[in-house]
Amino acid sequence: MTIQWFPGHMTRARRQIQDKLKLIDIVIELLDARVPISSRNPMIDEILRDKPRLIVLNKSDLADSRTTEQWIAAFAEEGHACLAVDSSTGTRVNEIPVRARAILHAMIERQIAKGINPRAVRGLIVGIPNVGKSTLINRLAGRNIAATGDRPGVTKGQQWIKAGTELELLDTPGILWPKFEDQLVGYRLAMTGAIREQVLNVEDIAFFAVKVLVKRYWATVAERFGIDQPPKDMEDADEIIRVMEDIGRKRGCLVSGGRVDLEKTSGIILREMRAGKLGRISLEAPEDR
């Protein structure tokens, strides 16, 4: 994370979101489609309580679409509306206002029944750092971004951004912390590039990456790096390291004595994975929960 989170920061972040919740009708909870578990705030249900919510799986262009579909079904089963988007190109982003209104259908109907002209639905985007909150806000705002301004009845300083005619968003998203206590979460977020590499050991991150990759996408890994010996036992660390060494040898990452330079190999694996050279990859599936 570019931001260091301490208990004081978490309390403040939580309070800030709770203050904003009073102003809005619906929360747009942004998750990374590749790591919906690890990119989720551990206290989100407690923070949002019964506020209507739309889960948006962002960066779906980088995730494997079959797994993304499984996630959408899994969230639906828990009663959460869920949609996958790519904010960098805008794919399916325009479905967000439509889905938000559908979730708030009853509220809108009540307003109409009372003779109130229904106003635009008000939303807040929340998510951990680097999940794509700013990118999505800019996407949703499109050309209308210049049309923001203060509205009566809104806390001073808060700006509403129009996302079409039916949705307006608070201009500052709610920033949440990820689930730090779980080391695996740290590694998975590092694999996606959400956490700066410097805070974790590159070889350790690559080890975790290879472990997930060979389990879920062996054929792709084998083809990309020209290797053909899958690990005999996925849970055997020596076997995972052996695969990393095979990759290193194929890429000429050797040091004196013919040993494999694991640090250099790790850098290559992570770079190529993040650059999408291994295709679309999901590091977490619903059955991992």
Ligand SMILES: Nc1nc2c(ncn2[C@@H]2O[C@H](COP(=O)(O)OP(=O)(O)O)[C@@H](O)[C@H]2O)c(=O)[nH]1
């Ligand atoms: N491939 C891809 N990249 C994305 C997407 N959304 C955001 N990004 C990239 O993710 C990085 C973090 O995005 P940003 O909006 O700054 O995240 P924030 O910290 O949540 O505001 C940037 O490099 C974005 O270009 C997406 O849907 N697909």
Ligand SMILES: [Mg+2]
């Ligand atoms: Mg941002």
